[in-house]
Amino acid sequence: MRTPPRSAAAGSVRYVLAEGFEGFRRNGLMSLAAVTITTVTLVVLGAALVVASALDHIVHQLEGQLQVVVYLRDGLAPSAVNAARGRLQALPGVTGVAYVSKQDALAQLRRSVGGGADFRDVLAQNPLPASFVVTTDRPGRLAAIAAAAERFPQVESVNYSAATVGRLLALTRAVRTLGAGAGGALALLALVIIGSTIRLTVFARRTEIEVMRLVGATAGFIRWPFVVEGAVTGACGAAVAFASVVALYAGVMHGARASLPFVPLPSVEQVALALAWKLSLWGVVIGVVGSLLAVRRHLRA
Amino acid sequence: MEPDRSEGVDAPVEAGAPVPPVSESPPPSADAAPRPDAEPTPDLAGEGVRERARGPAVVEFDRVTKVYRSGVTGLRDVSVRIASDEFVFIVGPTGAGKSTLMKMIYREELPTSGRVVVHGQDVTRLSARQVPYLRRRLGVVFQDFKLLPRKTARENVAFALQVTGAPAGQVAPRVDEALEVVGLAARADALPGQLSAGEQQRVSIARALVHRPPLLLADEPTGNLDPDTSWEIVQLLSQINLRGTTVVVTTHDKMIVDILRRRVIALEGGAIVRDQPRGRYEGR
Numbered sequence: 001m002r003t004p005p006r007s008a009a010a011g012s013v014r015y016v017l018a019e020g021f022e023g024f025r026r027n028g029l030m031s032l033a034a035v036t037i038t039t040v041t042l043v044v045l046g047a048a049l050v051v052a053s054a055l056d057h058i059v060h061q062l063e064g065q066l067q068v069v070v071y072l073r074d075g076l077a078p079s080a081v082n083a084a085r086g087r088l089q090a091l092p093g094v095t096g097v098a099y100v101s102k103q104d105a106l107a108q109l110r111r112s113v114g115g116g117a118d119f120r121d122v123l124a125q126n127p128l129p130a131s132f133v134v135t136t137d138r139p140g141r142l143a144a145i146a147a148a149a150e151r152f153p154q155v156e157s158v159n160y161s162a163a164t165v166g167r168l169l170a171l172t173r174a175v176r177t178l179g180a181g182a183g184g185a186l187a188l189l190a191l192v193i194i195g196s197t198i199r200l201t202v203f204a205r206r207t208e209i210e211v212m213r214l215v216g217a218t219a220g221f222i223r224w225p226f227v228v229e230g231a232v233t234g235a236c237g238a239a240v241a242f243a244s245v246v247a248l249y250a251g252v253m254h255g256a257r258a259s260l261p262f263v264p265l266p267s268v269e270q271v272a273l274a275l276a277w278k279l280s281l282w283g284v285v286i287g288v289v290g291s292l293l294a295v296r297r298h299l300r301a
Numbered sequence: 302m303e304p305d306r307s308e309g310v311d312a313p314v315e316a317g318a319p320v321p322p323v324s325e326s327p328p329p330s331a332d333a334a335p336r337p338d339a340e341p342t343p344d345l346a347g348e349g350v351r352e353r354a355r356g357p358a359v360v361e362f363d364r365v366t367k368v369y370r371s372g373v374t375g376l377r378d379v380s381v382r383i384a385s386d387e388f389v390f391i392v393g394p395t396g397a398g399k400s401t402l403m404k405m406i407y408r409e410e411l412p413t414s415g416r417v418v419v420h421g422q423d424v425t426r427l428s429a430r431q432v433p434y435l436r437r438r439l440g441v442v443f444q445d446f447k448l449l450p451r452k453t454a455r456e457n458v459a460f461a462l463q464v465t466g467a468p469a470g471q472v473a474p475r476v477d478e479a480l481e482v483v484g485l486a487a488r489a490d491a492l493p494g495q496l497s498a499g500e501q502q503r504v505s506i507a508r509a510l511v512h513r514p515p516l517l518l519a520d521e522p523t524g525n526l527d528p529d530t531s532w533e534i535v536q537l538l539s540q541i542n543l544r545g546t547t548v549v550v551t552t553h554d555k556m557i558v559d560i561l562r563r564r565v566i567a568l569e570g571g572a573i574v575r576d577q578p579r580g581r582y583e584g585r
């Protein structure tokens with residue numbers, strides 16, 4: 001038996017592409033439904049990805065901060081404050097201790113909120129505690145410094161970024177798990193709907209498939225136009241989902257800049273770049289797998 | 302594996318040129334139509350038929366039995382050998398197993414037991430991946446033509462080459478050649494809907510021939526045609542056979558079989574009941 005030619009001729013490639021797009025176009029409303037469900041799936045996946053990556057971004061920023069903030073009780077005598085400073089400086093690994101008075105704290109808050117907000121209008125007295133910002137040289141020291149400082153009588157509470165980082169990491173994990181779960185369930189639904197759409201094409205082209213099998217087209221060749229149709233469906237869904245998620249994020253960013261200026265969020269460009277290839281990959285994978293599942297049964301000899 | 306075409310013409314062919322394109326041969330008028338008592342076209346009459354070919358086997362069935370999953374028996378212990386250059390009619394009532402036999406040759410069905418050898422290959426041992434390459438070396442024609450309605454005659458024929466990865470440069474000349482053989486070159490750009498049933502069957506024959514297969518299978522090729530057109534199509538198949546292609550035709554068209562007097566294999570209830578070198582539709 002002659003060995004088959006490995007590469008399809010140019011005419012065959014044209015045939016495969018033309019038939020793939022034709023199938024997509026011919027199925028009209030079903031294609032639209034398939035694109036829609038793919039879009040919904042990818043919006044959910046994309047949103048989860050964006051939230052997780054924003055949290056990642058925040059975590060990264062916080063991890064760079066080697067600081068323990070030691071909040072002091074209100075109404076301490078200056079001597080007590082000084083004693084606390086001395087004991088903090090004596091702790092191993094401490095490289096600096098800076099005092100932030102109640103007035104300084106309020107001024108800082110005002111600066112970061114911006115817009116000339118004046119809290120004296122709404123607050124009878126300054127609620128912010130005075131604090132020491134203790135810096136260290138190594139992240140490993142943070143927990144020990146925090147634990148030691150917490151036992152001082154002058155200290156109200158202690159906070160350091162690693163604790164926040166831990167909480168954020170847990171949140172990131174939760175977002176990822178939820179996103180993957182919801183996205184996975186939707187992806188299954190998308191597979192079924194894309195599969196049904198492709199099955200319509202298979203039905204419309206049953207004579208063609210029959211003839212192809214009779215004249216000796218390989219199963220792989222017969223499959224290609226359907227794979228193209230599935231890929232086109234997935235890519236369309238991905239494009240719409242990409243536009244939606246990026247627009248949504250841009251909107252959130254706009255709001256966040258005004259109300260949460262101190263939260264370090266990644267830029268729209270960063271988000272778009274990361275999303276573009278992930279969403280198109282997932283869209284095409286869902287489309288192609290859906291079509292292969294639909295065609296499999298019809299090509300069995 | 303092209304058949305040696307020069308060998309296909311060893312039989313006496315009285316009509317002069319061995320392979321006249323059908324378009325040039327006078328179409329049979331209504332009264333010259335196949336009537337057993339009318340004088341048949343000389344080169345297709347019993348006397349003109351060459352001896353049963355003794356060439357190498359193209360198709361061999363070795364004790365083939367097919368029982369469908371429904372319990373229906375398709376074939377019962379069938380052994381038969383079809384040599385290259387032969388023209389064979391397979392006759393029998395509906396359900397006798399004619400189509401089953403054909404499907405075994407192009408490996409649409411596998412036997413329950415026994416061996417089917419085509420072109421020297423045991424098709425029961427072919428993997429699914431190899432089947433397409435077997436089918437490129439045989440052509441299949443059906444009662445219902447199986448043409449794609451939105452493609453022209455030319456495109457329908459070209460389709461068989463395109464979907465099997467033929468080099469683009471080869472497609473047009475091969476298609477023209479095949480349409481020439483079936484006498485449809487002038488109607489190449491018509492859609493199937495614009496063609497008569499006979500012309501549509503010619504397109505499907507051209508499609509079956511475009512791979513230049515050494516074997517042509519025609520399953521009830523005249524089932525949808527009137528007697529005149531049936532006769533034209535069978536003449537065409539006969540000419541294709543004279544060019545060196547083995548032709549196997551299933552039919553229950555008594556007149557055609559009786560006029561041509563070729564090898565006849567009769568099936569009944571899935572078993573071969575008669576195999577005659579110059580047979581008639583009904584046994585004597």
